[in-house]
Amino acid sequence: ADFIPHIKNITKIGLYHLKNIARVCPILSRANAETLMHAFITSRIDYCNALLSGLPKKSISGLQLLQxxxxRVLMKTRKREHITPVLGSLHWLPVCFRIDFKVLLMVFKCLNGLGPSYLSELLLLYKPSRSLRSSGSRLLVIPKVRTHIHGKASFQYYGPHLWNELPGDLRAAENVHVFRNRLKTHVFSLAFN
Structure with missing residues (x-):
């Protein structure tokens, strides 16, 4: 599916709301302004964003521009200033990391019987032919793909690819709450270190 028109629409609507928020920002507390940002901007960026997994960064650049x-509006930062430290201080993951976070959370849920069956059926645990140290590490089979662009963006490929890159202790988390907290810390360190 072509998500470019969808991304352009989210960006356009988000920038419209951002312009209106920027007008009232001077009379709001930072906490209230941040609440507005989450209600009108980040909620749009995050809604069903796992569908954008595997897309090139260029394709999601409009969403990153919006974020x-x-x-910048929230922190009163000039355009010339580097944005990464600002996002880090707000604890806002960049868009591509938000997407990966959502995909990895869904993979964990699928592996633990908490995800939808139509996605769970796409994931296969790797079983080595002989006993290896990796046999208890909950690695997933990464399927071969025919088309370079759409195949590598599919949940069936992209989910296991991201999952297998996680540290073993993170893959072995005992429940979704522990996994989510550890994953957020891990992805945050990847994004800002």
Whole structure:
């Protein structure tokens, strides 16, 4: 599916709301302004964003521009200033990391009987032919794909690819709450270190 028109629409609507929020920002507390940003901007960026997994960064650049602009308005940062430290101080993951976070959370849920069956059926645990140290590490089979662009963006490929890159202790988390907290810390360190 072509998500470019969808991304452009989210960006356009988000920038419209951001312009209106920027007008009232001077009379709001930072906490209230941040609440507005989450209600009108980040909620749009995050809604069903796992569908955008595996897309090139260029394709989601409009969403990243929207998030950067929201951070600049909220923190009163000039355009020339580097945005990464601003996003880090707000604890806002960049868009591509938000997407990966959502995909990894869904993979964990699928592996633990908490995800939808139509996605769970796409994931296969790797079983080595002989006993290896990796046999208890909950690795997933990464299927071969025919088309480079759409195949590698599919949940069936992209989910296991991301999952297998996680540290073993994270893959072995005992429940979704522990996994979510550890994953957020892990992805945050990847994004900002």
């Amino acid at each position: 950067n602009s929201a951070a």
